[in-house]
Amino acid sequence: MTPDEGRAPGGEGAVVTRGLTKRYGRVTAVDSLDLDVRAGDRYGFLGPNGSGKTTTVRMLLGLVYATSGDIEVLGRSMPRHAGRVLPEVGALVEGPGAYPHLSARANLRLLDAAGPPVAGGPLADGVGSRGSRRRRIEAALEQVGLADVGRRPVRAYSLGMRQRLGLAAALLRGPRLLVLDEPTNGLDPRGIAEIRDLLLDLNARGTTVFLSSHLLAEVEAFCTRVGVLDRGRLVAQDDLDTLRGPTGRTRVRVDDVAAGARALGLPPRDTERPGPFAGEGDLVLDGTSVADATERLVRAGVRVLEAVPERRTLEESVLELTT
Numbered sequence: 001m002t003p004d005e006g007r008a009p010g011g012e013g014a015v016v017t018r019g020l021t022k023r024y025g026r027v028t029a030v031d032s033l034d035l036d037v038r039a040g041d042r043y044g045f046l047g048p049n050g051s052g053k054t055t056t057v058r059m060l061l062g063l064v065y066a067t068s069g070d071i072e073v074l075g076r077s078m079p080r081h082a083g084r085v086l087p088e089v090g091a092l093v094e095g096p097g098a099y100p101h102l103s104a105r106a107n108l109r110l111l112d113a114a115g116p117p118v119a120g121g122p123l124a125d126g127v128g129s130r131g132s133r134r135r136r137i138e139a140a141l142e143q144v145g146l147a148d149v150g151r152r153p154v155r156a157y158s159l160g161m162r163q164r165l166g167l168a169a170a171l172l173r174g175p176r177l178l179v180l181d182e183p184t185n186g187l188d189p190r191g192i193a194e195i196r197d198l199l200l201d202l203n204a205r206g207t208t209v210f211l212s213s214h215l216l217a218e219v220e221a222f223c224t225r226v227g228v229l230d231r232g233r234l235v236a237q238d239d240l241d242t243l244r245g246p247t248g249r250t251r252v253r254v255d256d257v258a259a260g261a262r263a264l265g266l267p268p269r270d271t272e273r274p275g276p277f278a279g280e281g282d283l284v285l286d287g288t289s290v291a292d293a294t295e296r297l298v299r300a301g302v303r304v305l306e307a308v309p310e311r312r313t314l315e316e317s318v319l320e321l322t323t
């Protein structure tokens with residue numbers, strides 16, 4: 001087989017699906033999904049429990065057959081070219097499996113026996129390919145913060161540690177694409193931040209990350225693009241910044257909020273009705289542009305610390321889309 005065999009013409013997307021559908025009897029778990037994940041994306045696949053995320057991820061990886069529709073992963077049709085595609089994909093899906101009586105190292109050693117790092121992948125000219133198997137395993141353990149506990153049996157691990165081991169396994173071959181289903185499950189805030197930093201670093205070195213999650217804050221903090229799933233249907237797919245579009249209001253932060261309100265002709269703060277007063281020193285203005293607000297405040301001698309068009313939170317956008 002030539003290297004390009006099975007590669008779709010002009011297939012640039014990391015994950016592309018068309019009309020992807022999965023039915024279980026009368027339940028349509030995934031309904032006509034058109035996913036477009038581009039190479040280099042940090043893509044957040046967001047949806048409440050039961051919306052079809054895991055079923056989709058399983059179809060992408062060839063673990064479950066689609067009822068209908070097409071899937072392309074790294075430019076090749078799945079599951080037809082699974083043999084070529086999967087060595088380039090690192091996956092963490094629903095509670096990573098590991099031999100409980102073996103250490104993390106021993107588990108990774110078994111997994112590593114399945115194959116070397118992907119040629120041309122992020123690890124190929126770094127910690128992986130030229131180094132020994134052992135160095136590759138140590139590097140993966142180090143990356144997920146398990147280097148110090150690598151000799152303990154996995155049965156003694158916390159849920160968060162098991163999740164890290166699953167991630168180490170996904171990283172072992174220096175994948176071009178990481179597919180992660182709820183990767184921060186069981187991690188404490190520090191663990192979540194560490195995994196986020198690790199994923200940011202991998203992404204900066206060229207790995208596309210597809211992260212499925214029901215946690216809005218996690219997706220908002222990490223992702224560049226977002227797909228929102230609601231009862232099996234993709235109700236939005238866009239850049240995070242576009243989804244968090246402007247509200248049309250202006251948010252200004254001033255050092256003296258009472259003087260600021262006077263300068264803008266607003267009524268004084270009323271504890272019963274917060275009106276334009278938000279937080280300690282913020283004013284949220286309807287119908288006044290950033291330029292106008294700044295000019296009026298500065299002319300009145302009020303120091304402006306920040307003035308920006310207000311953006312919706314991801315939560316506000318998603319609630320609007322899913323209710």
Ligand SMILES: Nc1ncnc2c1ncn2[C@@H]1O[C@H](COP(=O)(O)OP(=O)(O)OP(=O)(O)O)[C@@H](O)[C@H]1O
Nearest residue numbers: 024027029047048049050051052053054055056214
């Ligand atoms: N093997 C199966 N047989 C029958 N129905 C299934 C099966 N797997 C999933 N479903 C149904 O498909 C729908 C989507 O489930 P899925 O697990 O993909 O959602 P999810 O978004 O991943 O949810 P969660 O976050 O809870 O894992 C649900 O209604 C679920 O009950």
